[in-house]
Amino acid sequence: MSKEKLIDVNDLATYFHTEEGTVKAVDGVSFEIYPGETLGIVGESGCGKSVTSLSIMRLIESPPGKIENGEILFNGKDLTKLNQKQMRKIRGNDISMIFQEPMTSLNPVYTVGDQIMEAILIHKDVSKKEARQEAIDMLTKVGIPLPEQRVDEYPHQLSGGMRQRVMIAMSLSCDPQLLIADEPTTALDVTIQAQILELMNSLKRQFGMAIMMITHDLGVIAEVSDRVAVMYAGKVVEYADVKDLYGDPKHPYTWGLMYSIPHIEKDLERLEAIPGNVPNPLNFPEGCKFNTRCQFATDKCRVDEPELEEVEEGHYSACWHVDKLEEQKAKQGRG
Amino acid sequence: MISYIVRRLLILPIILIGVTLLVFSMIMMLGPYERLSTYIKDPAELKNVDVDVLVTKLGLNDPWYEQYGRWISGVARGDMGWSESAGSTVTQAFLSRFPATAELGLLALLPVVVGGVILGVFASVHHNDFWDHVSRVLAIIGWSVPTFVFGLIMLMIFYGTLGWFPPSRLDSWALDIVNSAGFINYTNFFIIDGLLNANFAIVGNAIRHLVAPVITISILWWAFIMRITRSSMLEILRRDYIRTARAKGVKENVVVYKHAVRNALIPVVTVAGRMVLGLLGGLVITETIFNIKGLGQFMAQAAQQLDYPAVLGGTLYFGFLLILINLCVDVSYAIIDPRIRLE
Ligand SMILES: Nc1ncnc2c1ncn2[C@@H]1O[C@H](COP(=O)(O)OP(=O)(O)OP(=O)(O)O)[C@@H](O)[C@H]1O
Ligand code: SF4
Numbered sequence: 001m002s003k004e005k006l007i008d009v010n011d012l013a014t015y016f017h018t019e020e021g022t023v024k025a026v027d028g029v030s031f032e033i034y035p036g037e038t039l040g041i042v043g044e045s046g047c048g049k050s051v052t053s054l055s056i057m058r059l060i061e062s063p064p065g066k067i068e069n070g071e072i073l074f075n076g077k078d079l080t081k082l083n084q085k086q087m088r089k090i091r092g093n094d095i096s097m098i099f100q101e102p103m104t105s106l107n108p109v110y111t112v113g114d115q116i117m118e119a120i121l122i123h124k125d126v127s128k129k130e131a132r133q134e135a136i137d138m139l140t141k142v143g144i145p146l147p148e149q150r151v152d153e154y155p156h157q158l159s160g161g162m163r164q165r166v167m168i169a170m171s172l173s174c175d176p177q178l179l180i181a182d183e184p185t186t187a188l189d190v191t192i193q194a195q196i197l198e199l200m201n202s203l204k205r206q207f208g209m210a211i212m213m214i215t216h217d218l219g220v221i222a223e224v225s226d227r228v229a230v231m232y233a234g235k236v237v238e239y240a241d242v243k244d245l246y247g248d249p250k251h252p253y254t255w256g257l258m259y260s261i262p263h264i265e266k267d268l269e270r271l272e273a274i275p276g277n278v279p280n281p282l283n284f285p286e287g288c289k290f291n292t293r294c295q296f297a298t299d300k301c302r303v304d305e306p307e308l309e310e311v312e313e314g315h316y317s318a319c320w321h322v323d324k325l326e327e328q329k330a331k332q333g334r335g
Numbered sequence: 336m337i338s339y340i341v342r343r344l345l346i347l348p349i350i351l352i353g354v355t356l357l358v359f360s361m362i363m364m365l366g367p368y369e370r371l372s373t374y375i376k377d378p379a380e381l382k383n384v385d386v387d388v389l390v391t392k393l394g395l396n397d398p399w400y401e402q403y404g405r406w407i408s409g410v411a412r413g414d415m416g417w418s419e420s421a422g423s424t425v426t427q428a429f430l431s432r433f434p435a436t437a438e439l440g441l442l443a444l445l446p447v448v449v450g451g452v453i454l455g456v457f458a459s460v461h462h463n464d465f466w467d468h469v470s471r472v473l474a475i476i477g478w479s480v481p482t483f484v485f486g487l488i489m490l491m492i493f494y495g496t497l498g499w500f501p502p503s504r505l506d507s508w509a510l511d512i513v514n515s516a517g518f519i520n521y522t523n524f525f526i527i528d529g530l531l532n533a534n535f536a537i538v539g540n541a542i543r544h545l546v547a548p549v550i551t552i553s554i555l556w557w558a559f560i561m562r563i564t565r566s567s568m569l570e571i572l573r574r575d576y577i578r579t580a581r582a583k584g585v586k587e588n589v590v591v592y593k594h595a596v597r598n599a600l601i602p603v604v605t606v607a608g609r610m611v612l613g614l615l616g617g618l619v620i621t622e623t624i625f626n627i628k629g630l631g632q633f634m635a636q637a638a639q640q641l642d643y644p645a646v647l648g649g650t651l652y653f654g655f656l657l658i659l660i661n662l663c664v665d666v667s668y669a670i671i672d673p674r675i676r677l678e
């Protein structure tokens with residue numbers, strides 16, 4: 001990967017200042033994405049995946065939310081320093097986003113054609129008629145049958161899978177360099193999920209954009225990603241190539257997830273993968289945030305917070321005791 | 336859209352028949368002799384006749400469906416009997432009083448709905464700042480002061496003390512002009528007729544007389560429509576599709592006015608429909624306080640004088656009006672929300 005980084009997130013921290021206190025939703029997240037690559041971001045519910053992506057889009061609700069620290073370099077330009085007007089030129093154009101809930105992500109009172117055309121008309125210098133034709137072309141590309149008819153239909157006339165296709169068509173209509181997909185398949189049933197993932201993979205080949213794929217489904221990550229960042233309690237705890245991560249996890253949290261999931265297609269949330277609860281973001285533990293659930297935790301873990309370190313080439317882990325994990329793996333004959 | 340309206344119109348006759356049956360059953364609760372009174376214009380008519388003969392002649396003892404048939408064909412022709420208190424037929428009495436009420440009602444309704452929505456949207460975008468709190472306080476006051484109290488206070492301050500906004504529809508000099516031969520009464524809406532006759536003194540005078548009653552009748556709804564719009568907007572602005580619009584690079588005011596407002600209007604339409612009903616009730620009080628010779632005042636007087644034909648005729652008219660309003664509300668929903676239109 002000698003190419004220029006497309007996006008380079010450094011030490012990002014996004015807090016919500018609520019009446020109950022400060023929610024450190026994202027607290028020191030770093031990763032980078034290269035052009036045309038897919039980075040998977042995985043973690044349990046509430047670990048800060050969506051807040052990370054909305055921070056990149058600068059769509060954090062403010063107040064209460066605020067980017068407190070860090071930089072988000074996109075093609076070398078720090079997005080945290082842009083004003084909203086400058087950001088609007090990037091949103092939907094250079095970086096676009098699809099969301100988890102296709103049922104509610106489209107405006108019910110406008111036709112899908114209008115909603116796709118809106119993005120095109122904002123960012124491209126085309127006439128309404130041309131925009132409409134582009135919208136129809138996009139609907140064709142995402143595999144919607146009878147696109148000329150569908151373009152004039154309203155979201156409620158389409159199934160969930162079809163709506164997600166419309167969202168994808170909309171997000172790709174201006175040929176973005178980065179597509180952020182925030183759990184794009186979670187709300188869909190399994191067969192539709194597979195179709196959407198396949199569609200995204202083929203569109204990626206066609207359009208050449210990079211994808212930031214957010215999910216809590218390890219199976220999805222394995223299928224589409226080049227590299228993976230595992231998040232826990234607002235931080236990236238492990239970061240590696242997808243093969244290395246699955247073949248040889250270097251963080252007790254990741255290892256716990258995999259150990260408990262012999263068939264990785266399963267959904268993280270439904271399994272009590274690791275005993276204990278995700279810590280409350282209003283009140284994170286001192287030191288390593290995983291120490292309340294970690295079988296290897298020591299006193300050091302309860303005082304000092306480990307930073308991401310390269311434990312093997314291109315494989316990063318934030319843990320004081322990777323060695324203990326290795327011992328355990330050897331003992332169990334797993335690895 | 337068209338097919339939706341047609342479907343609505345098709346069920347209209349059924350509802351209309353239901354309303355007439357309801358009113359007719361109220362009529363039938365009166366005995367035949369009491370019902371006879373609706374046919375008598377002058378007590379002198381009764382001097383030389385046998386009342387029982389009249390009852391038989393008019394069929395007031397016939398089976399109910401025959402009477403209903405006769406009554407409904409009369410209603411269809413606009414014949415609802417003689418109103419003692421108006422000294423004319425019920426229909427004439429209504430037609431002559433309708434413009435005053437419509438003028439007041441429309442002036443109370445339209446600015447409130449349009450203005451209330453605009454203020455509500457504004458308040459939602461600036462929620463929790465100073466004006467938001469001001470509007471909340473006004474809404475609470477608006478809700479808690481009854482119309483008759485508020486109307487009397489208005490009358491006391493703006494007529495009694497300041498002399499700005501007099502009661503009734505026009506000053507007497509203006510009435511003389513309106514009733515003179517040179518002034519053509521196109522609609523009997525004084526503002527419109529004044530404009531059509533290019534007599535701006537009349538327009539000005541009509542408006543001056545309308546200020547206090549319009550405020551009285553609509554004050555509560557200003558606040559209400561505004562608060563409903565505000566809370567509806569606040570909820571809609573949190574929806575996923577608003578985030579989608581922003582993620583597309585849509586400008587914030589387009590997000591608000593295009594993507595959010597139309598969705599936020601759906602509950603507002605419901606409230607506006609109920610507001611019309613509320614206005615009908617408020618009319619009686621407001622017209623009475625400000626001495627406006629409209630339908631509300633007429634109905635109140637008719638009820639006091641036990642003028643059955645007028646009361647029942649009024650009930651029927653208001654029933655029809657409500658059906659019409661409901662239709663307007665339903666059509667507005669369909670215009671705003673394709674899910675209703677296409678269901
Ligand atoms: N507007 C907000 N106000 C206060 N707290 C918030 C807000 N938005 C998010 N949070 C908090 O930030 C934390 C991270 O939320 P986030 O939505 O990023 O989680 P996630 O990893 O995307 O989870 P999921 O898998 O459920 O989507 C959560 O604890 C959440 O409660
Ligand atoms: S730092 Fe300590 S508590 Fe945290 S994961 Fe490693 S061993 Fe567990």
Ligand SMILES: [Mg+2]
Binds near residue numbers: 049051182
């Ligand atoms: Mg999320």
